[in-house]
Amino acid sequence: MAFWKRHYVLTLSLLLVAVFLVSLFVGRYGMSPAEIGSLVLEKLGVGDFANANAAHTAFFVIRVPRNVGAVLVGAGLACAGAVFQGVFKNPMSSPDILGAATGAGFGAACGILLSLSAVAVQLFSFAGGLAAVLLTCGIARSIEGKGATPVTLVLTGIVVSGIFQAGISLTKYVADPNSTLPSITLWLMGTFSSLTWADVGQLATLLTVSVLPMFLFRWRLSVLAMGDEEAKTLGVNVPLVRMVLIVCATLVTSTAVAYCGVIGWIGLVVPHMARSIVGADCTRLIPASLLLGGSFSLAVDIVARSLLPIELPLGILTALIGAPFFLFLLKRSRGGWSR
């Protein structure tokens, strides 16, 4: 194994730091590296420079929290994707497999339609995501009893997603084309641009709480990916571990949509990137997905705010970048997800 693959935590951390440094210099408000350097020094209380208030605001109030938020959400979504793929033993699973993203999108759309405040829209979104997943699990349970199998859950998830998708279409149909419709459309395409430090603080708390159990169960997840019965005979408490992992991954997805809108593809593509570096073992896959997810989402955000004179919605870019990358990985693995 190559050095950088063996020491993947170091390599991927360096990558994240590098992307983060780049991200500090890219944005709507033009600032030279020297200006940014003096801003940072001033903040640290070292330098004594009289910086323009506007630059200070653009950098510390808009740019830095946005970058931190992008890293957090990307890391969380990638981790949730890796977990869903393992739990459902399906490489095509993504964080919205049980309807979380669509449900959260519907909640947010309703909030915007009713012209609620930003916080209320977040709460609506969060509630929508959880409601969709509860509905999925509830229906699966009523069909198959207590131990619903992953296949039933996935199929029910598709149905529930479809229902909430119809709800989204309905809200767009009745929305005012001059005010609420553009807001809803933008929300459904995702953006990190509106993140404040307060948002980032809440994101960090919510994501830590939901990512930690996934990290702790990383080995159990590996065993689970081999099959439920095998995992049971190997002493894994399959129903408990599966439930904890699904709940946590759903929380991550709903949280991400509530704060940044619907950001597709990261949860599907990044775990595959990570797998091509560290293999299928989740003790390595989970940390690698976290680090790589942060870098990927921040890198996409850099492109989103620098490619064109106007800012591009994130969902468009994650799809445009993620989809070809996914095909590249698929081709390289000759159709089987091996190295």
Place this chain on the structure above:
Amino acid sequence: MIAVRDLRCGYDGRAVVENVSFEVERGQVLVLLGPNGVGKTTLFKTVLGLLPRLGGEVLLDGAPLDAKPGSDDLKRIAYVPQAHVPAFAFTVAEVVVMGRTPRIKAFAAPSERDRAFARKTLVELGLEHLAERPYTEVSGGERQMILIARALVQEPDVLIMDEPAASLDFGNQAILLRMVRDLSRSRGLSVLMTSHNPDHALLVADKVLLLSKGGGCRCGRVEDVLDDESLTDAYGTPIDIIEKAAGPNGAALRSCVLRL
């Protein structure tokens, strides 16, 4: 030693197999024979605790088996399922170290010692050249051996194998059966295995459990249980056991033949 007393097993309260009793001492191999759909897999799943018992008991060294997650008994019973291709390309070494899971705390990952132990087991079984290969890309025969390695890594007392020789060619069947026989003797394992081929019982079994289509269940030493009548009755088609005194040391070779 694993023992089963008056076991009733089935789904949703409906018994598929009833009145099953047997015991397998250390170093013994029990082969479970019977036609399709007679309940071999149901019986195995019940012994493993994957299905609830409808009656009777499963005893491990005389004490009732506790199959709840986290139970110490799960360290002692290793299950070798029929090999399937998982969705993700775990390496062979990663699959084998999964056998340590009952000894790994819920929030922990395998230690270096666990991984070294898995590697040592691969070497002992002559599979070390596969260690870094993707488990999804090795042959069916190799996959079955790897699952046996995983079971041994668990350091079990009892090995439960679901048709380990199914889908293997003639040569690989011989390799597998030899491995089963040698492991049970050298490590003092109680081995329970199912097979579709009564010859496998003649080759490696100390005991046979024969389930018949009508619901009958015979258990005992191979020479007591397996004869023309019992096999014919169990499978519902004429079967003869033929004998030839041609083995090494002049030992008798016995084999089952079908009559059409």
